[in-house]
Amino acid sequence: MSDWTDQPGERPPEWSARREPLVPPPSTRTAPLPGMPSPAAPGRYDSGPDPRGGRGSRNPRRRAGRGRRYLRTAAVLSSLLLLGGAGTYVWADTRLNQEVDLGALGARVPAGEGTTYLVVGSDSREGLSEQDRKDLNTGSAEGRRTDSVILLHTGANGATMLSLPRDSWVTLPPYVDPGTGRSHRAAPDKLNAAFSLGGPDLLVRTVERNTGVRVDHYAEIGFAGFVGVVDAVGGVDLCLDKAVRDEDSGADLPAGCQTLDGAEALAFVRQRKQEAQGDLGRTRNQQRFLAALARKAAAPATLADPSKSFPTLDAGLDTLIVDEGTELPDLMGLFEALRKATGGGGRRLNVPVADPDLRTSKGSAVKWDDRRARALFDALREDRLPG
Secondary structure, eight states: OOOOOOOSSSSOOOOOOOOOOOOTTTTTOOOOOOTTTTTTSOOOOOOOOOOOOOOTTOOOOHHHHHHHHHHHHHHHHHHHHHHHHHHHHHHHTOOOOOEOOOSSSSSSSOOOEEEEEEEEEEOOOTOHHHHHHHHHHHHHSSSOOOOEEEEEEEEEEEEEEEEOOOBBBBEOEEEETTOOOEEEEEEEHHHHHHHHHHHHHHHHHHHHHHHOOOOOOEEEOOOOOOOHHHHHHEEEEEEEEEEEEETTTEEESSSSSEEEEEHHHHHHHOTTTTTTTTTHHHHHHHHHHHHHHHHHHSSSHHHHHHHHHHHHHHHHHHOOEEETTHHHHHHHHHHHHHHHSSSSSSSSEEEEEEHHHHETTTEEEEEEOOOHHHHHHHHHTTTOOOO
């Protein structure tokens, strides 16, 4: 399969990361309605509506996009009100963990057409007990590194999910080490290093510098949240053409169609040792699984069943890390974009690659095909169909 190809056939997902629940202060706290989870209950993440034109634009297409966004937002809010009343919306809104400040990043690339989300799956072990770590084969490493980095774009020409391998050989912009205060010059390194050295801020700046695509919203989920969301929807159906066994991730899955629980799903999307193309093979597995997860989460049987829909919403909101500009309508826009990108009419792509095994001072890395990658990034920024 080509590195730069659509992967049709499945549908929409979600990512998340376990954090301490954000409970609203007493003056704003709303009592849970019957059937609604308590604000203090453990949970994970969700997602949501909206292709958006740029802010303040006089472009008619952008105004039309905003109109569709408002209609979709109204529909989403109406659904929340029907499910649990106004208290549900207040409860959900106060649970957002908006810890990333994109407005403080300084000089950035110009805004493009449509809306682009940076969706990150991190290997954060936060929220996992020692037994959880043992059961999930996550190891005991502290801190956060990326297990997946995805640019999710939505606009007038539909939705595109573009995976950036975490071993991509890129240029990190100048940054200040948050721990030591030491300044570092711009230097080549793996994309994953941006996240481990400077967190979401440096990752966003690195992605923007190397793609030229402006990140409008950031969303991150860790191991605990991912497992929780999968279990909340009752597992995800997936068909494997061959058995998957990997000692590092703990994957031990037979060939054939099966329902993966949270632990099995985590092992599947993390493994890469038996993939012929290593990190590139893993990104394809991640996209495939996200499509299956999205299909399950958006199924009428899930949405109409409070015993599944509320735990899924609770799970996502309690573990998701987003930027300060992300509100519930933006999360609904993210979910809608995921649903479209992983559906039959969407596009699931990998960044074009020239060398999947580039030898560097940091070990083996993935070298992008600069010409083809630039054409793809330009299409996303200008909200055009990739040609």
